[in-house]
Amino acid sequence: MAGLTVSREQIRVLDEHIADQLAAHPDAEIFTSLPRSGTVRAARLLAEIGDARGRFPTPEALTCLAGAAPSTRQSGKAKVVAFRWAVDKQLRGAVIDFAGDSHHANPWAADLYHRARARGHDHPHAVRILARAWLHIIWKCWQDRVPYNPAKHRALQALLNRPA
Numbered sequence: 001m002a003g004l005t006v007s008r009e010q011i012r013v014l015d016e017h018i019a020d021q022l023a024a025h026p027d028a029e030i031f032t033s034l035p036r037s038g039t040v041r042a043a044r045l046l047a048e049i050g051d052a053r054g055r056f057p058t059p060e061a062l063t064c065l066a067g068a069a070p071s072t073r074q075s076g077k078a079k080v081v082a083f084r085w086a087v088d089k090q091l092r093g094a095v096i097d098f099a100g101d102s103h104h105a106n107p108w109a110a111d112l113y114h115r116a117r118a119r120g121h122d123h124p125h126a127v128r129i130l131a132r133a134w135l136h137i138i139w140k141c142w143q144d145r146v147p148y149n150p151a152k153h154r155a156l157q158a159l160l161n162r163p164a
Helices: 002-024 028-032 038-049 059-065 089-102 107-118 123-144 154-161
Strands: 071-075 078-082
Touching: 002 028, 002 038, 028 038, 028 123, 038 089, 038 123, 059 123, 089 123, 107 123, 107 154
Parallel strands: none
Antiparallel strands: 071 078
């Protein structure tokens, strides 16, 4: 029992340290504004994406490195679209963790996830589809240095304003 108490205290101290470091970063508001990002998840996304905006000149560069874009190989008439293995696995983990939870808090994300499942994709594939869409939004917010604003998310607003 004493070991558990010590572990909980260490976790609390680490959480406080992560929160302090995140609050001091100029991009913190971008990542904490994402639905269900929380402090630790936002810090993980920020740490993995970084703040060197030139590293990802396009959203596709970010989605490919994160493993949210499929890998297409073509030779002659044969074309294969498959899971992307050569990725930054830490970045993929951070993005998949965020996307996998976001559909519980954001109607647009839930709609995208459920439509992917309805097309026959399994849960991991549906989450990667959602992650790819989120990465385009995150990239735009990150490049423009503005927090995510659901009121300005056109696809979300279209979904909310759609007749029942």
